[in-house]
Amino acid sequence: MTSTCTICTRDQADTAYACPLCTDRAYRDLCAVVGLADAARDTANGLVRYGPGTRRTDIDAPTPGNLTAATVLDEITTTLTTWARHIATERGVDPPTGHDPLATAARWLATQLGWLRHQPCAAEAYDEIADVRRRTVRLADRPPELVLVGVCECGAWIYGRADAAVVPCRHCDRRWNVAQSRDTLRRAMDDKLLTAAQIATLAARAGHDRTRVRNLVTVWARRGQLLAHGQADGAPTYRLGDALARLNTEQVDLAG
Structure with missing residues (x-):
């Protein structure tokens, strides 16, 4: 039997409410939340701040007005932990526990998507997961101290x-x-595969101009000076160590 995905309206080969492509997107969203949870919590705890003139160019502006970073963190954490408790109850299993509720819930939910895609609430859950990812990115993407x-x-x-x-x-x-x-930590960091946007964000935290670094990575890739290794969210990924090495080389050339 076939059905139509309730999220993207694609035809699919089974009777699930969400198709494999939408499920893969939700999985990537949850993985992104896990990866950014530390930075988001640091922002909420006042360990990072905006520098003068800092702004993102590839996602919505950070939440303005009366919502503090701590409030945003509480809201996105509540969203995921609520879904985790709901699914645990429905499946008759224990909800996840851990020292970081946001990362713990996101990591656990990523293992439940095979079941969730067959539930009538899949579209609602996937939409809220995507919203949590967007808000976590906005919360975490501050140049830190x-x-x-x-x-x-x-x-x-x-x-x-x-x-x-x-x-x-x-x-x-x-x-x-x-x-x-230092060598162990740096080698592991160098081997990370990241998109141009992610590399630019890390470089910005070291004092570089984020937009300039992102443009440089794109130019290097187009010229064959930086090799892509796979994709993430539809964007090519590059070895972080290779990108940083080129960035350091360029700085030396400019200084000379």
């Missing part, structure tokens, strides 16, 4: 003060001696 140290063995990004000797991983609670572990 913290610096990027590297990537933990668990895969989480690690931030800390520029002069910190030891930094904790907020995902697995492992503590890293920055001086002793």
